[in-house]
Amino acid sequence: MTSAASELERHITRLHSNGRLRVWSLIITFFVDVVALRGGRVALCTLQDAMGLLHIEPGAVRTALSRLAGEGWVEREREGRLSFYKLTAEGQTKFDEPTRRIYASTADHWDGEWTVAVDAGDN
Numbered sequence: 001m002t003s004a005a006s007e008l009e010r011h012i013t014r015l016h017s018n019g020r021l022r023v024w025s026l027i028i029t030f031f032v033d034v035v036a037l038r039g040g041r042v043a044l045c046t047l048q049d050a051m052g053l054l055h056i057e058p059g060a061v062r063t064a065l066s067r068l069a070g071e072g073w074v075e076r077e078r079e080g081r082l083s084f085y086k087l088t089a090e091g092q093t094k095f096d097e098p099t100r101r102i103y104a105s106t107a108d109h110w111d112g113e114w115t116v117a118v119d120a121g122d123n
Contacts, residue, residue, distance in 0.1 A: 012054055023056055023064040031087050032095045041086035
């Protein structure tokens with residue numbers, strides 16, 4: 001195994017060691033960071049393959065997609081025997097502003113001022 005592959009495997013193991021994995025959260029992240037930026041929809045088998053690289057079972061992906069569809073985050077389109085998923089208009093709207101901030105080409109000009117917040121605790 002290459003050092004890059006072993007490093008990736010270490011991160012995947014750490015991802016799974018933090019308690020119960022929220023598959024729906026990973027799927028939404030994948031939609032926002034990958035799918036929405038490249039056409040907007042993905043075949044179920046492709047999504048299962050991608051999540052499989054993170055050691056997530058296909059059944060867990062289907063269950064998460066079913067719940068996300070029920071909550072209005074994603075919608076399914078059928079083409080013959082294939083299923084494709086995409087973010088709903090509502091799901092996309094929820095991520096438009098954060099996506100613009102994350103992927104903005106230029107940052108706002110910083111005026112050189114800092115704001116520091118200090119938690120004094122219960123004292």
